[in-house]
Amino acid sequence: MTAIVDVALDRLRKQDAAVPESGAALTIAEMAERTGVSVHTLRYYERIGLLTVARGAAGHRVYGADDFARVVFLNRLRMTGMPIRELRRYVALVGEGEQTVPERLAMLIAHREAVRAQLAELQFALATVEFKIAAYGGDCAP
Amino acid sequence: MTAIVDVALDRLRKQDAAVPESGAALTIAEMAERTGVSVHTLRYYERIGLLTVARGAAGHRVYGADDFARVVFLNRLRMTGMPIRELRRYVALVGEGEQTVPERLAMLIAHREAVRAQLAELQFALATVEFKIAAYGGDCAP
DNA sequence: GCTTGCGTTCGAGTGCGCTCGAAGGCCTAG
DNA sequence: CTAGGCCTTCGAGCGCACTCGAACGCAAGC
Incomplete structure (x- = not known):
């Protein structure tokens, strides 16, 4: 890990x-x-x-x-977890020229939201781990 | 996503x-x-x-x-990305009784560090995505 | 000239974490 | 009495993202 x-x-x-x-x-x-x-x-x-x-x-x-x-x-x-499938789509859009900029932007903005949600989720789960550590009495964090 | x-x-x-x-x-x-x-x-x-x-x-x-x-x-x-393999190890320790608490604690603490690093990495990569969005001129975040 | 070392292509294999299908058992409602 | 629905086991299959092996090519150095 x-x-x-x-x-x-x-x-x-x-x-x-x-x-x-x-x-x-x-x-x-x-x-x-x-x-x-x-x-x-x-x-x-x-x-x-x-x-x-x-x-x-x-x-x-x-x-x-x-x-x-x-x-x-x-x-x-x-x-940030974007699947290969989407990378391919993004690259394809780049290949199609400047007129695809809005769509690329939309992809990135959607992805940004996904990443933010992922961060929130991770922080939430981290809290659970920290709670468990505390429950075991081991709060010897560096 | x-x-x-x-x-x-x-x-x-x-x-x-x-x-x-x-x-x-x-x-x-x-x-x-x-x-x-x-x-x-x-x-x-x-x-x-x-x-x-x-x-x-x-x-x-x-x-x-x-x-x-x-x-x-x-x-x-x-x-938080802990692999099944480690979950199994953890559960096995639980099954072995109270004397494995220190090892469980060690696992959780190591994992906590991994999660923190993961968070840092995610935030870093998010910054790249945000930079790109800005570069495309789309800073219309909700 | 022949080895060493880097590169090439292609298809196949790996590890992970599920996900599903087949074949069947038990219980209840109509 | 039978159909539907939920449960059981077992093994096989899937999607993802690599990862690797085999067989070969070229170019420089001893």
């Missing part, structure tokens, strides 16, 4: 520290390293249409700063 | 309103109704050892107030 969260936090730290200068070209391994998203998952995301990545010399993927930004954004949405 | 959360919130409202008086006996259907946990899932939880339910006349499950409390508690832990 803690390990999972630590992985997520590590990822955030990495992403902050690893924004590539625009114009930079990254290999898949470098992207994995900088975004904290595995090589396997990067390829998977591409397969299902979340990413469209340019190819270089030997057919190898070449990621740009924009790809980095997208992966990080997708990752944030995933962190 | 929103639907999922609404389901969860409905469940919480239900659980609050549906605490049985102690001594009450509930059928599986009533438990499902009151806890918001499906009949299928209640049986599943029993199968994997999270619950031990008494049987009545025709071999039917008979749930008491304590079972209700446990289901609600398990449900809260699930809401």
Whole structure:
């Protein structure tokens, strides 16, 4: 449990520290390293249409700063529980051009509400855990 | 997304309103109704050892107030992302008696930290979503 | 020239947490 | 007496999001 969260936090730290200068070209391994998203998952995301990545010399993927930004954004949405299905829809809308901005906005606003509700729920359940801890007499929080 | 959360919130409202008086006996259907946990899932939880339910006349499950409390508690832990595996461990400890209280406490405290981290992460990602909404110019929050 | 190491594709496998279907038992109402 | 409805068990199936294995390609270094 803690390990999972630590992985997520590590990822955030990495992403902050690893924004590539625009114009930079990254290999898949470098992207994995900088975004904290595995090589396997990067390829998977591409397969299902979340990413469209340019190819270089030997057919190898070449990621740009924009790809980095997208992966990080997708990752944030995933962190908040947006299902892959919706990510695909969002990306499809981006692909359709500026006229889909209102719909994208609507998606994000709906999602924001969902995340807020999720936060409320989590805080509520946390209270139950804290109550139980208190009931066991262990209120030795750091 | 929103639907999922609404389901969860409905469940919480239900659980609050549906605490049985102690001594009450509930059928599986009533438990499902009151806890918001499906009949299928209640049986599943029993199968994997999270619950031990008494049987009545025709071999039917008979749930008491304590079972209700446990289901609600398990449900809260699930809401915070505790995996089934750990629920089983916790329940096993409960079954072993009072001397396992320290270990249970340790589990809960570790879990509390995980939930707090999860909250922080969620808030962080929410900020990203809000930033994006602002970038799209849609700051028409309710 | 041959190993090392990175990359490629494709399809299949994994783990989780349910969710469901089939086949049948018991009880009550019409 | 029979139909409906709720219950039982068991094993299988599902949706999600990865995750991995197999088989192969290219390019640099010893």
